[in-house]
Amino acid sequence: MAAWMRSAGMAACVVSLALFGGATPVGAASPEVLDAKLKALQEEVDALKKEIEKSRKAPTVVAPPAPAPTSGTPPPGEPAPATAPTTAAQPQAPPATTTPWITDFKIGGYGSTRFEASDIDKVGDTFTFRRFVLSGDATIANRIRSVVELEFEHLTELEVEKSAPSEGGLRGFSNSIESSNGSEISLEQAWVEFMLAEWLRFRAGMLLVPLGRFNLNHDDNRWDLPRRSLVDRGVPVLPSTAAWSEVGMGFAGDVDGGSWGKFGYQVYVMNGVTLDASLETVARASGELETEVEIKPQRGTANIDVKKDKAGALRIFWSPSLDNEIGTSVYYGRYTPDFLPSETVWSLSTDGKLTLGPFEIEGQYVYTRWNGIKRVAQGFANAVAEQEIAAGTAPLDVVVEFELAGLADSKQGYWLDLRYRFFPEFLRGTVFGRPFENPQFVLTTRWEQVWLHNLVKEILFTGSTLSEISREDRYVNRATLGFTYRPVPLVAFQLAYERTWTDNGKSLASVTNFIPARRSEDTQNSFLFGVAFGF
Amino acid sequence: MLSRRRFLGGATGAWLVLGPAGLAAQEGVFLTADEASRQLFPDAAITPRTVVATPALQQRIRDLLGRPPSLWEESYRISTLTRADAVAGFVVVVEEIGKHRPITFAVGVRPDGKVQDMAVLAYREAYGGEIKDRRFLGQYREKGLGDVLLPFRDIRNISGATLSVQATGRAARKAIAVLRAAGDLP
Numbered sequence: 085m086a087a088w089m090r091s092a093g094m095a096a097c098v099v100s101l102a103l104f105g106g107a108t109p110v111g112a113a114s115p116e117v118l119d120a121k122l123k124a125l126q127e128e129v130d131a132l133k134k135e136i137e138k139s140r141k142a143p144t145v146v147a148p149p150a151p152a153p154t155s156g157t158p159p160p161g162e163p164a165p166a167t168a169p170t171t172a173a174q175p176q177a178p179p180a181t182t183t184p185w186i187t188d189f190k191i192g193g194y195g196s197t198r199f200e201a202s203d204i205d206k207v208g209d210t211f212t213f214r215r216f217v218l219s220g221d222a223t224i225a226n227r228i229r230s231v232v233e234l235e236f237e238h239l240t241e242l243e244v245e246k247s248a249p250s251e252g253g254l255r256g257f258s259n260s261i262e263s264s265n266g267s268e269i270s271l272e273q274a275w276v277e278f279m280l281a282e283w284l285r286f287r288a289g290m291l292l293v294p295l296g297r298f299n300l301n302h303d304d305n306r307w308d309l310p311r312r313s314l315v316d317r318g319v320p321v322l323p324s325t326a327a328w329s330e331v332g333m334g335f336a337g338d339v340d341g342g343s344w345g346k347f348g349y350q351v352y353v354m355n356g357v358t359l360d361a362s363l364e365t366v367a368r369a370s371g372e373l374e375t376e377v378e379i380k381p382q383r384g385t386a387n388i389d390v391k392k393d394k395a396g397a398l399r400i401f402w403s404p405s406l407d408n409e410i411g412t413s414v415y416y417g418r419y420t421p422d423f424l425p426s427e428t429v430w431s432l433s434t435d436g437k438l439t440l441g442p443f444e445i446e447g448q449y450v451y452t453r454w455n456g457i458k459r460v461a462q463g464f465a466n467a468v469a470e471q472e473i474a475a476g477t478a479p480l481d482v483v484v485e486f487e488l489a490g491l492a493d494s495k496q497g498y499w500l501d502l503r504y505r506f507f508p509e510f511l512r513g514t515v516f517g518r519p520f521e522n523p524q525f526v527l528t529t530r531w532e533q534v535w536l537h538n539l540v541k542e543i544l545f546t547g548s549t550l551s552e553i554s555r556e557d558r559y560v561n562r563a564t565l566g567f568t569y570r571p572v573p574l575v576a577f578q579l580a581y582e583r584t585w586t587d588n589g590k591s592l593a594s595v596t597n598f599i600p601a602r603r604s605e606d607t608q609n610s611f612l613f614g615v616a617f618g619f
Numbered sequence: 620m621l622s623r624r625r626f627l628g629g630a631t632g633a634w635l636v637l638g639p640a641g642l643a644a645q646e647g648v649f650l651t652a653d654e655a656s657r658q659l660f661p662d663a664a665i666t667p668r669t670v671v672a673t674p675a676l677q678q679r680i681r682d683l684l685g686r687p688p689s690l691w692e693e694s695y696r697i698s699t700l701t702r703a704d705a706v707a708g709f710v711v712v713v714e715e716i717g718k719h720r721p722i723t724f725a726v727g728v729r730p731d732g733k734v735q736d737m738a739v740l741a742y743r744e745a746y747g748g749e750i751k752d753r754r755f756l757g758q759y760r761e762k763g764l765g766d767v768l769l770p771f772r773d774i775r776n777i778s779g780a781t782l783s784v785q786a787t788g789r790a791a792r793k794a795i796a797v798l799r800a801a802g803d804l805p
Binding site: 188190192221223226229231301306340345346405406407437439442505521522524573574 | 648686718719720743745749752753754755758767769770771772775776777778779781782785
């Protein structure tokens with residue numbers, strides 16, 4: 085026990101001295117130096133006592149001068165502003181003080197809707213309710229706060245019904261789910277932060293993965309185009325699509341670098357992205373019930389992790405001047421569940437923003453490497469044994485198909501935004517300007533490219549033997565021109581034209597997750613009108 | 620493998636190290652009004668008083684601003700700063716709503732009605748705390764009531780904190796308006 089206490093004490097002393105040795109050299113001072121310091125302090129205390137005595141004898145009651153004439157006339161008969169003389173009991177703390185966290189809890193959120201006119205047949209003209217995100221934050225106590233975000237994406241309804249119907253005296257059981265197409269409910273963020281110091285804030289919970297600047301700043305109403313970037317969402321080069329969050333813990337902090345600007349970081353350990361299954365069930369008119377098991381990279385579980393190894397992510401940034409920033413981030417972790425061979429995925433990203441008067445340049449580059457795809461495919465073959473399993477008797481046949489999707493040896497891509505903000509003076513007196521404090525027009529161009537190297541196209545196996553793995557190199561480009569009106573910072577009316585294209589003669593559907601193109605549709609032209617709002 | 624002894628020893632050391640640093644950085648509340656006054660006008664004598672925000676005073680402030688502020692305080696703490704019996708300036712504590720919550724500012728104003736400097740006394744929003752950085756607040760020096768103090772116009776914005784940036788400009792203008800309405804400035 086004594087040895088343990090000694091080692092603990094030693095460690096404490098070493099760390100304390102390492103960090104505070106330079107700032108507080110008291111421990112190294114001689115008795116003479118300490119004596120001199122005490123004398124100096126005593127003199128200061130004496131001087132302060134004299135000051136207090138003097139102020140008690142002659143209180144400084146300052147009579148305010150008469151109010152200056154103003155541009156407006158105060159209502160007649162109203163009293164002049166009351167003034168109070170100086171007293172020692174004047175409030176020193178800020179007027180708004182700490183409140184219980186339950187009353188401090190504030191609800192906010194954002195949402196976005198879009199109209200799209202596309203030359204892709206299956207898209208056509210359509211309204212899309214992109215998402216509604218409900219957020220809340222609370223200061224639970226001094227230095228402890230919490231943030232939560234719950235997302236409803238493309239969701240109109242989700243209804244579950246269970247019953248036990250009786251037919252001909254026999255009891256049956258029924259379970260039905262009614263839901264809207266392509267819907268999702270997702271916990272985007274839910275974490276608590278304990279601020280030990282400005283540069284060391286401990287966070288735990290569902291955290292946004294700090295890989296690139298978009299994932300951290302993904303709120304739709306913050307952007308001036310009505311569609312998210314390819315590398316983050318449409319052709320995800322990120323290991324999972326934005327907004328990508330994981331369960332984990334870590335630290336974040338900022339350091340003021342004086343004339344060097346500001347530095348900051350986020351570093352987290354998380355469960356991490358993993359290959360996970362999603363089931364799609366199709367009831368065919370032929371009486372066949374087909375279930376497709378698609379296994380693809382998805383955000384990690386919030387339950388017991390399906391793999392032993394954890395993932396880590398780090399982002400550091402430097403902001404040399406106001407609203408200018410450059411950041412680098414990295415992610416590394418195992419992406420295979422325990423029943424598959426252990427393989428890793430790593431990503432590297434560089435991002436930045438430069439502001440030059442009314443012009444802004446903002447961009448992000450991401451590179452992701454998926455290691456050992458062939459080994460994973462072989463392990464997958466071993467695990468499921470057959471690519472297709474059929475069972476049943478007429479009139480109902482059940483077919484189960486397995487697919488390994490969304491993997492490529494490497495993916496890389498970038499987006500680059502150029503923006504120009506303005507608001508013509510002649511519009512300030514109109515309905516676009518008059519009611520608002522600082523309305524803005526924003527002209528935006530975005531250029532995006534993504535390259536997919538050895539994208540897994542098809543895997544064939546018989547029994548537990550991998551017979552063929554078919555791969556290809558692909559690219560996707562997109563150019564967007566947008567015009568946005570922001571009456572207030574939280575609301576954006578976004579008009580945009582975008583052109584998206586891929587390899588000649590190959591379908592956009594096989595490389596994007598949002599364009600249901602036919603086999604030979606390699607280009608899409610779209611006009612978009614979106615509305616995004618925050619509150 | 621990390622032993623329990625090493626872990627506990629390290630944790631104790633870390634706690635001793637972080638304790639003093641943590642105490643120095645209270646969540647959301649950064650300065651008192653007097654500390655801010657001393658920072659904004661070093662070596663000046665501080666004479667504080669409280670001005671009650673009567674309807675008449677509010678009306679005058681509103682007229683000077685051209686639009687109502689995002690919130691009305693019950694009173695204003697105005698500190699007069701003197702050096703060698705001459706007024707060096709004033710420090711007014713005002714509040715403006717960022718997104719959801721009030722931000723408390725101390726605004727230093729010179730006798731000519733221009734901003735000497737500003738400080739954030741308390742920040743309570745979940746995001747946007749960067750407005751307390753010196754390099755941001757430094758933009759408001761020499762600004763007056765005639766300046767719009769809005770992002771993308773005469774103030775550089777902070778991405779993701781636009782509402783707090785707008786609140787800072789409103790606070791600076793409000794402080795000058797309070798001093799004029801209370802008769803401290805011509």
